[in-house]
Amino acid sequence: MELQDKTALVTGAGGGIGRAVVTALAAEGAQVIALDRDADALDALCADVGPNCSAAVADLSDGPGLQALAADLLGKHGRIDILVNNAGILTPHKLAGITLEDWHALMSVNLDAAMLLTQAVVPGMKDAGWGRVINMASYAWKSGGLTAGTAYSVSKAALVGLTYSTARELTGTGITANAIAPAYVVSPMIMNQLSDEDRARQLAAIPVGRFCEPEEVAHTVRFLASPLAGFMTGLTIDMNGGLQFG
Template sequence: MTATEGFRAPTTADGRELEGRVAVVTGGASGMGLATTYALARRGATVMVLDLADPGRTALASMLGVEEDRVRSVAVDVTDADRLQSAFASLLKERSRLDILVNAAGIAPPTPFEDITADEWNRVLAVNVHGTFLCCQLALPAMRSRRWGRIVNFSSTAGKTISTAGGAHYTTAKHGVLGLTRHLAKAYGPDGVTVNAVCPGLIDTPMARSVLPDGTLEQAASTFPIPRVGEPWEVAELVAFLACDRAAYITGAAIDINGGDLIA
């Protein structure tokens, strides 16, 4: 057998590799979620954005430069199980399928540990972990029925070490997201569903700017092997890859995108 025998060329990206796919992106109206909405829609997916801030379908399509029938948006708190169930049911009734779920919604208050109230602790875990759980539970039946699905959960470098910007509750939540990701990957891989996490470091988003004092973001990033702050579109490109056929053999992974911040 020669070195080239048995070689099968991979499917290459043609710019519309997600044509016909239907996606849900939580937190998809700003920051890395918005960049992800753009990346998926530009590759041909129809995307439903679930976000507390609802820009509206027309405004969202115009902002992203995509056809209006490529996107829709629903104002929803990801901790509201009834509202989520209604949004998912509406999408499935309209499109009859759900292929991709991206759980990007999150909050990261920088409250010192001794000042965290029980309510704030519960709220941070509810948005970052419970919201991810609820959306995965709602999405999986449709994916399993078609034996194809992609779930991408947003963790963080905080999920592998401790948070730079958020508090102890954020660190705890992002570790929890990684545990949930691995469990679902193991359980549903045989059904054709991959479940992965992305772990962004310091990314230039409104949330990061809101919790770090002026100049702190750039100062911290200047010590990285790639000495700059990351861009939301760079994270979105990784998410879009994990959502496509070319990533079919990747599951249960927690992929760093942090400029080398965690290199020992």
């Protein structure tokens, strides 16, 4: 119960990775605010997790609305100790097919929301002298995207840049900022976007011979959130089953 006096905010909590992260942090004693746009998914999640889980419904593409919600949450909870920017949307469109409208819509969720929430919670973390910012990147950030589209790959590369910039700026404050870059996690967002042929091809290319499980990603989040990870900041932890080393 390393996190029993901490409050965590997890975005994209209704998805496969998000559910696993909320469950893992709550199991360590954290009070977890599960944020998603799907109210029914949040209700089911909090019913499963129990009293350590509370729901916050929000559209992450609405920047001003998200800022207002963050202010409300901070007013209610005092501060957010652990921020997990997990939410993301995926598009398969490559360079020639992406429109500016689609680009902006994806960036608003995958990148802008992470910046706005980090901006909102950092002052309280500074006051406490302790905090964890954990951003969910993707193997796509350095592979250029295999089945993911251009905008998604760029958004995840930018999220890594935000992670590094945040870590550098906050060095010495007791706040760490790190990213996790999974590849092909067993979740609806990934599995539903891949054809049978894509799944077979990618599975054959992964040296460990399987896709990543959401609980494995959640375990890495739990580690980065723990007090014993305080010497680790400005890192991107690869979880790609040996697809790429270094």
